[in-house]
Amino acid sequence: MTDRDSCPLSRVAPDLDEADRRLINKLQDGFPLCPRPFAEAAAQLDMSEEELIERVARLRAAGILTRFGPLFQIERAGGAYCLAAMAVSEARWETVLEYVNARIEVAHNYRREHALNMWFVLATARPVEIAACIDAIQQATGLAVLAFPKEREYFLEMKLEF
Structure with missing residues (x-):
């Protein structure tokens, strides 16, 4: 091998x-x-x-690379990141996904096998915009958005050798 x-x-x-x-x-x-x-x-x-x-x-x-671009420490520029999650029924999945992904603040969106099956990262120019974005998503979808603000940051370097 x-x-x-x-x-x-x-x-x-x-x-x-x-x-x-x-x-x-x-x-x-x-x-x-x-x-x-x-x-x-x-x-x-x-x-x-x-x-x-x-x-x-x-x-x-092909989905082999899912992202190509820089990573910023947005807080140093006055902005904010926040991990958010929602419980979305299968019947509404595509509609909610389309709405959430259309938001300029959404940096990543992942589907998980869990009651909270839609997880996404919000990135905003100002911390106050996180709450406004969450409110807008909740109003548009009628679903609760749980926010998990970053409390501390860790650097974990992971490289996959091909």
Whole structure:
């Protein structure tokens, strides 16, 4: 068994070629901060800027990469994050999901096998906007939104080798 065979994600995404694997591994180590970050990252991976952009788009479309973008400590800029959860019936799931995901404040949305089956992260420019967003979602859906504000932050670095 090779290291690649022991990686559960490799079994889920068997169509990754070696360039895809190198790209995913590189993206986990950060992305260049410069005027042409895609060109610089592509040069480090021995591919063209266009190829790197196409590969990222394809990996996102396939669901292999679910997110590609920066992470900010929004509180340092005066904003706020809040984890929120709702109990949504199967009959209303798609409608509520569409409404919640249309909110600009919603950064992530996850379905869970739990009574609280819709979990999402709110990110706002000002802390007071969290409550306003929660109120708007509750008014629009008629469902309670439970808020779980961040009390402390931990850094956990996790990298998956492909």
